[in-house]
Amino acid sequence: APNIHIDHMQQALSLARESPPKSTNYRVGALLVDGRTNIVLATGYTLECKGNTHAEQSCFIKLAEEHNVLEEQLGDILPTETVLYTTVEPCFKRLSGNLPCVQRILRLGKAIKTVYVGVKEPEKFVGENTGRKQLEDAGIEVVLVEGMEKEILEVATAGHVPES
Ligand SMILES: Nc1nc(=O)c(N)c(NC[C@H](O)[C@H](O)[C@H](O)COP(=O)(O)O)[nH]1
Numbered sequence: 394a395p396n397i398h399i400d401h402m403q404q405a406l407s408l409a410r411e412s413p414p415k416s417t418n419y420r421v422g423a424l425l426v427d428g429r430t431n432i433v434l435a436t437g438y439t440l441e442c443k444g445n446t447h448a449e450q451s452c453f454i455k456l457a458e459e460h461n462v463l464e465e466q467l468g469d470i471l472p473t474e475t476v477l478y479t480t481v482e483p484c485f486k487r488l489s490g491n492l493p494c495v496q497r498i499l500r501l502g503k504a505i506k507t508v509y510v511g512v513k514e515p516e517k518f519v520g521e522n523t524g525r526k527q528l529e530d531a532g533i534e535v536v537l538v539e540g541m542e543k544e545i546l547e548v549a550t551a552g553h554v555p556e557s
Pocket residue numbers: 417418419420421438439440445446447448449479481482483484486487488489490491494514518519
């Protein structure tokens with residue numbers, strides 16, 4: 394039977410393929426979905442929105458613009474069972490120093506209850522990603538969607554120089 398989570402993760406992977414390759418980040422795709430209706434509320438990919446933006450962040454920026462609110466006010470707008478799909482798990486630290494997506498998700502915890510991820514973040518940039526525990530400690534469920542790891546990582550690292 395078609396798995397709705399695989400369907401959404403495949404859609405997120407298609408979005409990731411739109412991201413311009415860069416050696417200092419990953420090409421990621423993300424979706425915000427209404428968990429009750431499975432309606433897609435927003436899509437995003439790395440560097441979609443202006444500046445050095447992440448896929449998850451681009452979803453939030455676009456929705457905030459659409460509803461004419463600040464990003465941190467989206468908790469009042471989003472359905473209370475909102476689900477985030479992201480091909481690579483949300484960042485907990487960014488080498489750029491920009492606000493990590495785990496923090497962006499935590500402040501929307503009133504609405505975002507579940508995060509589906511395609512792969513854990515590789516340790517290349519910031520070592521082990523400890524974001525999953527931060528989300529779970531805040532009552533946000535993090536679920537690994539299995540089976541797409543290889544293609545997600547190929548897309549994510551397309552901008553990287555092959556390891557010598
Ligand atoms: N989940 C996730 N979505 C993204 O859209 C993206 N690019 C990353 N990447 C995580 C990686 O740790 C950071 O890209 C580096 O730490 C560099 O930080 P910047 O991206 O320059 O802020 N992770």
